[in-house]
Amino acid sequence: MNNHWMRRQRLLGYVFVGPSMIGVLLFFLIPAIYSFALMFTNYKFMNPKAGFVGFDNIARLLRDPLFYLSLKNTVIFLLAVPVSIALGFVVAVILNRRLYLKRLLRGLYFMPYITSGVAVAFVWMLLFHPKQGPINGFLRSVGIAHPPGWLSTTTSSMYAIDIIWVWFLLGYNMIIYLAALQEVSPELLEAAKIDGAKGWQTLRKIIWPLVSPTTFLLLVTGLIMTIKTFGIIQAITQGGPGNSTTILSLYVYQNAFRYYDMGYAATISWALFAIILVITLLQWLGQKKWVHY
Amino acid sequence: MRKKGWFAGMAALALVAGTLAGCSGKGNNGGEAGGSGGAKSPSASASANASGKAGEPVKLKMWGGVPPEAGPQAVVDAWNKDHPDVQVEYVRYVNDDEGNLKLDTAMMTGQDVDLFVNYSMSQTAKRKESGFTLDLSAFTDYDVDAKMGPDAAGWKIDGKYYGIPTTKSSFFVALNKDKLDAANLPVPKDWTWDELREYAKKLKAGDGYGFIQHTEPFVDPIDSVLSQDGYTKADGTSNLDDPLVRKWLETLNGMMKEDKTTPPLGEQLTSKMPVEQIFLSGEAPMLNIGAWLLRSSNNFTDYPRDFKIAFAPVPRLAGSADKYVTRGGIGDYISINAKSKHTDAAWSFLKWYADGGMAPLAAGGRLPASKDADQEAALKSLLGDKADTYDRDSLMYVMFDNKTPTYVRSVPQEVMDLRSQEYEKYFLGSQTMDQTISAMVSRHNEFLKTAK
Numbered sequence: 001m002n003n004h005w006m007r008r009q010r011l012l013g014y015v016f017v018g019p020s021m022i023g024v025l026l027f028f029l030i031p032a033i034y035s036f037a038l039m040f041t042n043y044k045f046m047n048p049k050a051g052f053v054g055f056d057n058i059a060r061l062l063r064d065p066l067f068y069l070s071l072k073n074t075v076i077f078l079l080a081v082p083v084s085i086a087l088g089f090v091v092a093v094i095l096n097r098r099l100y101l102k103r104l105l106r107g108l109y110f111m112p113y114i115t116s117g118v119a120v121a122f123v124w125m126l127l128f129h130p131k132q133g134p135i136n137g138f139l140r141s142v143g144i145a146h147p148p149g150w151l152s153t154t155t156s157s158m159y160a161i162d163i164i165w166v167w168f169l170l171g172y173n174m175i176i177y178l179a180a181l182q183e184v185s186p187e188l189l190e191a192a193k194i195d196g197a198k199g200w201q202t203l204r205k206i207i208w209p210l211v212s213p214t215t216f217l218l219l220v221t222g223l224i225m226t227i228k229t230f231g232i233i234q235a236i237t238q239g240g241p242g243n244s245t246t247i248l249s250l251y252v253y254q255n256a257f258r259y260y261d262m263g264y265a266a267t268i269s270w271a272l273f274a275i276i277l278v279i280t281l282l283q284w285l286g287q288k289k290w291v292h293y
Numbered sequence: 294m295r296k297k298g299w300f301a302g303m304a305a306l307a308l309v310a311g312t313l314a315g316c317s318g319k320g321n322n323g324g325e326a327g328g329s330g331g332a333k334s335p336s337a338s339a340s341a342n343a344s345g346k347a348g349e350p351v352k353l354k355m356w357g358g359v360p361p362e363a364g365p366q367a368v369v370d371a372w373n374k375d376h377p378d379v380q381v382e383y384v385r386y387v388n389d390d391e392g393n394l395k396l397d398t399a400m401m402t403g404q405d406v407d408l409f410v411n412y413s414m415s416q417t418a419k420r421k422e423s424g425f426t427l428d429l430s431a432f433t434d435y436d437v438d439a440k441m442g443p444d445a446a447g448w449k450i451d452g453k454y455y456g457i458p459t460t461k462s463s464f465f466v467a468l469n470k471d472k473l474d475a476a477n478l479p480v481p482k483d484w485t486w487d488e489l490r491e492y493a494k495k496l497k498a499g500d501g502y503g504f505i506q507h508t509e510p511f512v513d514p515i516d517s518v519l520s521q522d523g524y525t526k527a528d529g530t531s532n533l534d535d536p537l538v539r540k541w542l543e544t545l546n547g548m549m550k551e552d553k554t555t556p557p558l559g560e561q562l563t564s565k566m567p568v569e570q571i572f573l574s575g576e577a578p579m580l581n582i583g584a585w586l587l588r589s590s591n592n593f594t595d596y597p598r599d600f601k602i603a604f605a606p607v608p609r610l611a612g613s614a615d616k617y618v619t620r621g622g623i624g625d626y627i628s629i630n631a632k633s634k635h636t637d638a639a640w641s642f643l644k645w646y647a648d649g650g651m652a653p654l655a656a657g658g659r660l661p662a663s664k665d666a667d668q669e670a671a672l673k674s675l676l677g678d679k680a681d682t683y684d685r686d687s688l689m690y691v692m693f694d695n696k697t698p699t700y701v702r703s704v705p706q707e708v709m710d711l712r713s714q715e716y717e718k719y720f721l722g723s724q725t726m727d728q729t730i731s732a733m734v735s736r737h738n739e740f741l742k743t744a745k
Contacts, residue, residue, distance in 0.1 A: 044419075045397070046397055046401060046419055046420070046422070046423040046425075047419070047422055047423055048423060048424070049422075060743060064739075125563060125564065125565065126564075128563070129560075129563070129564050130559070130560055130563070131560065132564075149559060150563075151559075151563040152557075152559030152560050152562070152563040152564075152721070153559055153721055153722075153723070154717075154718055154721050154723040155723060237562075237563070240562060240713075240714065240717055241558070241559050241562055241563070241717045241718070241721055242714050242715070242717045242718035242721065242723065243714045244718075244723075254710075257390055257391070257394050258390045258706060258710075259706055259707050260419065
C-alpha cells in the first residue's frame with residue numbers, strides 16, 4: 001500500500017520535471033552532442049557534401065596562428081572582469097554611505113547594464129575618435145601631445161574595448177555588492193570601531209572577507225559572461241583593425257556565420273568550452289584560500 | 294552559496310555550448326532537407342505549375358538587398374498591376390553576413406523564396422553548390438549573352454547561368470569638377486594610381502583630404518591585377534606577393550602618411566567615416582565609389598551640394614593600359630530558387646524585370662544592363678531633375694563608352710578577410726611591407742590547403 005503510494009509519488013515527480021527535461025534534451029543535450037560530432041567533419045553550412053575528417057580540424061586549430069592570437073586577445077579582454085569587480089566594490093562602499101543623491105547615482109551607475117549594446121557601441125566609437133573624440137580632446141587639453149589611438153590602432157584597440165567592458169559591467173557588480181554590504185552585520189563594524197579599527201582596516205579586514213562569496217560569484221559569472229561575449233566587439237570593430245580585437249567567441253562566430261565553416265567553428269567552440277571549464281575549476285579550487293562563508 | 298555558484302557556472306557553460314551548437318544544429322536539419330529537396334525539385338515544380346488552380350493568383354516572393362522604397366517596391370507594384378494572376382512580393386534582406394545567412398536559412402528551411410538577388414560571385418557559388426539556384430539553361434527563350442553583352446560571362450558557373458545579371462554596375466572615381474577646374478586639372482579618361490596621387494596632392498587644401506575611398510571598392514586595384522595574373526601561381530601557391538600588390542600598398546601608404554592626402558585607414562574604419570557626405574559637402578574633391586553614389590548625390594535635402602560632379606575611371610596600377618581590367622560589368626545576379634513551386638511564373642517575371650521592368654531602380658544608381666531596356670529613360674530616371682549638376686560627358690564615358698574589359702569580384706570571403714586584416718596592420722604601421730606580404734601569402738596558402 002505504502003509502496004504503491006511511493007511509486008505514484010515518484011512517477012508524479014517525473015511528470016513535473018518532464019517538460020524541463022525535454023527542453024534540456026532538445027535545446028542543449030542534442031545540439032551539444034551534435035556540435036561535438038561536427039568537430040570531426042568538414043561540414044559547411046548549406047553544403048550537402050560533408051564527410052568525416054577525423055582530427056583534421058583539431059590539427060588545424062593547433063597550427064592556426066589566428067587561434068592563438070584570439071586566445072591572447074581573450075585573455076586581455078578578461079582583464080576587464082577583475083578591474084570592474086574592484087571598481088564595483090569601491091563604488092558600492094561609497095554609495096553605501098550616507099551620501100547626497102545616492103539613489104540617483106546608483107541609477108546612473110546601473111544604466112550601462114540596461115542600455116542597448118549597439119547604441120552604446122556607437123557612442124563609444126565617437127568618444128574614442130582619435131582626432132575629434134572628446135576623450136582625446138581632453139587628453140590634449142591637459143598637455144598630452146600624442147594621446148593613444150584607442151580603437152584605431154592594433155596595439156591599443158583591445159584595451160579600448162576593455163575600458164568599454166569595465167564601464168558596462170561596473171553597474172551590475174556595484175548592485176550586487178550593495179546587496180552584500182547590507183548583509184554585513186552592524187555589530188561587527190561597531191565592535192571593530194570600539195577596538196579602534198580605522199576605516200581602511202575595517203574595509204580590508206572585515207567588509208572585504210565578509211563579501212568574499214559575492215566576489216567569488218561575480219568573478220565566476222563575470223568571466224563566463226565575458227568569455228562568451230562577442231556582440232559588442234562585432235558592433236564596434238568586427239575584430240579589427242587587423243585582427244587585434246578578434247576574441248575567441250568572435251572567431252567562432254566568424255567561422256560559423258561568415259565563412260559557414262561549421263566543422264571548424266564547432267572545434268573552436270569546444271576549445272572555448274574547455275577553457276571556460278578549466279578557468280571555472282581553477283577558481284573553484286582556488287576559492288578555498290580566500291572565500292569565507 | 295557554494296552550490297549556487299557552481300550551478301550558475303555550469304548553467305552558463307551549458308548555455309554557451311548550447312547556443313553555439315543550437316545554431317549549427319538547425320543548419321544541419323535544413324542541410325539534409327536542402328540536399329534531397331534540391332534534387333527532387335525540377336519534377337516537383339513542373340507538376341505544381343501545371344496544376345496551378347485557375348482563378349487563384351500565384352504568389353511569388355523576391356528577396357533583394359535594396360530597400361523597397363529605393364525602387365523595388367515600384368517595380369513590383371508595376372508588375373502586379375498588369376499581372377493579376379501572378380502577384381510578387383518584395384522581401385528585403387540586408388546584404389551583410391546576417392542578412393545573407395537569413396536568406397540562406399530561409400531557403401534551407403523551405404520558406405517561400407522564389408527569386409533572390411545575389412550580390413557576389415562567392416555567395417552565388419555557395420548557393421549553386423547547395424542546389425538552390427535553378428539552372429537557367431533549361432529555358433531557351435532568353436539569351437543572356439546576347440542581351441547582356443560579353444560582361445555577363447563572368448557570372449557563369451561551369452559554363453551555365455544560374456541567374457541573370459541585371460544591372461550595369463559601374464565603379465568610378467567621382468570628382469569635384471569645380472575644384473578640378475580651379476586647379477586646372479583635366480578630367481582623366483585613363484590614369485594610373487601615381488597620377489591620382491599627384492592629383493590628390495594638388496587638390497589637397499589645408500588639413501583636408503585630396504582623395505577618399507568607400508571601403509567597398511577599396512581593395513579593387515589588387516583584384517584588378519589578380520583577376521588577370523591569377524590568385525595562385527602555376528604551382529598552386531598564393532600569388533598575393535605579386536609586385537603590383539606591393540605597389541598598391543606603397544602608394545596608399547604614402548598617400549596616408551607622407552602626403553596626408555587620404556585618411557589613415559584606422560581612423561576611417563573606427564569612425565565609420567561617411568565618405569559620401571564628406572565628398573558631397575565639398576570637403577574632399579575625389580571619391581572612389583560606384584554608381585550607388587547617385588542615390589545620395591541626387592538627394593539635395595540631406596546632401597546639399599553646390600558643385601558639379603565629374604567622373605573618371607578607376608586608375609590602374611600597371612604602367613601600361615593593355616592588360617588593365619576594371620571592376621564592374623554587370624551585377625545584381627537574380628536567381629530562381631530551384632525549390633520554388635512556381636518557377637515558370639518566376640521566370641516570366643525575371644525576364645520582364647531584366648528587360649526594363651527594373652527601370653525604377655535607376656534612381657538609386659542601378660541601370661538596366663539589357664540591350665532591350667530603354668537606356669535613355671533609365672538615364673533620365675538616374676539623374677532625375679539634377680541632370681545639370683553632373684558632367685554628362687564623363688558620366689557617359691564611365692557608364693557606357695569606356696571599353697575597358699571588366700571583372701566580377703569572385704574572391705572567397707576568407708581570402709578577402711585575410712587580406713584586409715593584413716593590409717590593415719600594414720597601413721596602421723604595426724607591421725612592415727615584407728611581413729605583410731609574407732603573412733598574406735602564408736595565410737592564403739593555408740586557406741588553399743584547407744579549402745581543398
